[in-house]
Amino acid sequence: MKTLKTIFILFVVACAAISCTKTITPVLPDNGTQLVIEGVVSDTTGPYHVNISKTVNFYADNVDPSVSGATVTITDVTSGITDNLSETSAGVYTTHTIVGAYGHLYRMTAFVNGKTYTATSTMPQLVKIDSVSFDYSDKKQIRPVAWYQDPAQFTNYYKYSLTVNDVRLKRFSTFEDRLSNGRYIRDKADVDTMEIKNHNVVKFSLVGIDVGAYTFLSEAADVAYNNSSLAAPATPVSNISGGCVGYFSAQTVSSATGTASY
């Protein structure tokens, strides 16, 4: 619905009326902090990490205060291997032995301040990205395009993430094949204005995720980038039970690199 708004604002500009934006600081509700768990197992070489932190007030810095002293395990339920993670830096818990495998079911358990949080995730089959190209139609907002074949025999969910000159962009987008099953996909990833400039090297990572992680991530993307047009924005529904936000994802990663050039 972002586009609707764009249309309207453009219309108003065209009418020579004045639309404008300003920064406001409304009083926001404060219901205390919540625990945030973000855990990943992937088909890339380990180790893998689980990050535990807390939410902050909206007006605070975009840094999540880490939560130390948790006990975290990840179990490959399919092969019956359990890995006890170590806290390698504050709030960052790291695996030792576990290896990501397609089709395997993983369970994450975190014991934090007397409460237990658990989640499961199944690693989907790998979907490979063929290549990355660029859409230069708006030079101020060059958008990378991923080319890949969606497999018809599976229901697929994806996350897109990007690095520009080896720096990871603080942005993600999601896609599902609900209306695209079996299609050859050429899909743009969202970026901010001037995030990608001419001659930048862009790595596009196509991340295959399962439905639980997708539900969380797609709702998170909506809330992060599109909150004003949601009739009723709500906290993204986590696939972790126990009362926290965040997600646990066993995922596949396929990347392609290209250089923006026009």
Add this chain to the structure above:
Amino acid sequence: MFKSNHLITILLLLVPGLLLAQQKKVTISGTIKDKASGETLPGATVGFTQLPGIGVSANTYGYYAISVPEGQLTLVASYAGYKTDTIKVDATKNTVININLASGNSQLQEVVIKSSTNKNSNVLTAPAGVQRLSIESIKNVPVLAGEKDILKTIQLLPGVVSAGDGRAGFYVRGGGPDQNLILLDGATVYNASHLLGFFSVFNSDAIKDISIYKGGMPASYGGRLSSVEDITMNDGNNQRIGVNGGLGLIASRLTVDGPLFNKKGSFIVSARRTYADLFTNLASDTTIKGSKFYFYDFNAKANYQINDNNRIFLSGYFGKDVMNIKKVNGIDYANTTGTFRWNHIFSEKLFSNTSLIYSNYNYNTSYLNFANNVKVTSAITDYHFKQDFNYYINPSNKLDFGFESTYHITQPGSATADADSKYNNVVLGLKHSIESAAYLSNEWSPSAKWKITYGVRLSDLDVVGPGNFYTYDVAGNVLTTTNYGSLKSVKNYFNPEPRVAANYQLNDQTALKLSYDRTVQNIHLLSNTSATSPTSIYLPSTNIVKPEVGDQVALGYYHTFHQNDWEFSSEVYYRTLQNQIDYKDGANLIGNENVEADLLFGKGRAYGWENFLKKKTGKLTGWISYALSKSERQIAGINNGNWYNASQDQTHHLSIVSMYQASKKWTLSASFVYSTGNPITYPNGKFTVDGAPVYTYGDRNASRQPAYNRLDLGATLYTKKTSRLESSWNFSIYNVYGRANPYTIDFQRDPQNPDKSQVQLTTLFKFVPAVTYNFKF
């Protein structure tokens, strides 16, 4: 289908007038028209100097009938903005008296008539919650871009609030934007807005008047919970050819009307188009250049008086909006309505109207994303038959009865993709339903002080095939799929809707009104964005989606003073709403065959206190409207099942409208609106996902947007006013003091400082001047 015959018989027996022996009476009947144009004047009143307390108002077609005792009488016909006419009547037999009123106020005369007839003001006799506005009476109210707009003006009345700048739709007494039945010559207009709410689809040159019902709903109306806006198109001048139009900065319009068939009929043709896109082509920005933003609409109507007892009307509307951003996306949507009507007078006492109505709304959204072009098409089509009777039994009983049936076909969003697009084509089955109703309502005046209107509307929805119908488990997975054949009944909903309205006149100036009504809604609008958008989906009730049911009780105090120059009303109401629809988080409305599995259901309640003070005559006219209200919802699965404020809840709402005739040439006007900010869900915290800030939320609608307020000014300069030619300039300024009213409020990462977040408020209309040149000859 239902057996309505028995019920109607029983209801007929309830009409007291039928059971009483009547004294010798004669019926005076006829049509009330404008002298100069021949336009009928619905709502004009007829009374008699010799019979204080007895009166009748003309129906939608200007027809009136009244039974009176035999004798020599003086008939008094009056209508707001017209000279009151008196006619001597030799009432010894049934007599047809057609009345032609001349426009223009003659206050002196009115005062004389009023004091001699003791004639009651219309506002005292109309049911509670009803208001009729003519285009003439709103022509000086300042509006956005100088286009006078009847649908925008009613949003300055108590209990009717705008959905906000840049938002289509409006809310009535705490109801949703889809709970208003908007009729144009009897045809449902599904999307009454152009350019996402910038204008309404009603071209003021083609419109005669609007009747708005927000309570005490007459039994002849149904299908929506909150209100009815019944809009009538002009019939056209049957005396001479006329041309009028306007040239504005954004839109221009042209209307031609005139007599047909030796003045036995008349026609009107009216067209309007915006040309904002002419400016977009001049733009240097490549995205704006080549983009399209325009709408046009076209109204046409013709009528023919076959003989004294038969008149036919044919009217139609077509309007289309196109908004395309080059290479990004586009929206286009169109409303089409067509109405054939036949007025037949069976006898002086029995008036009949038969309508055949077609209505269509279709909307297309194109997403032009790189190679991924896809077009999503949705539509709703109605074929509608309606038969209404007005039976003027005797002075104390007037019976309205009739029946109607509509065949709805909805297309809930199908997608067509280009061959190399990332999307598959998605074709969703059409949904079919037959909505029928029979109604009977009696207006009973047991004494000069009392008027009681009571009746019932029996409504029925038959959900029919062809198509697949599903049942779902709690998680929303399909449990069963059943295929139904063409016109095979899937589910039937039958609902009796009782309607009662009582007026008690305390004295010549004061009346108390009490009403109760039940309304049922079977066509639901699904939209999980923050406003009515053309991409929303219309869905009839199904085996899963139950009819929405509303009950309302209203009590009003009405008072007129200074010879009816002023009127004051104060009304309280309480409403309950059942089977209200909301959405699960992340609900998919587009291309979703199982959209019903993403819906949540619950109930609502709304209550309020509305006050209205209006000055109708003199150099200074206008009104003040203030409402104190509350609207809440309780939906299982939202807010832990607790009550929360509905998105349209506005605690305080104040409108002040004033028009001042400064001289023969200049009319000045001003309007001011203030309302409490609408409820909104603000984040209560944030965390990062892949480095991007994501927000957490607490209770639904727990915060409020900044208050809305705005002052608009207008001035009209009459440059020429002769009998042959009238021309005027209209100047207006919308939002004079540039209040930053919210259009959207975005929570986002601060572009200047990625470590911080900020709240961005976007305002659409700050200080919008406009000028329009209007002419008429």
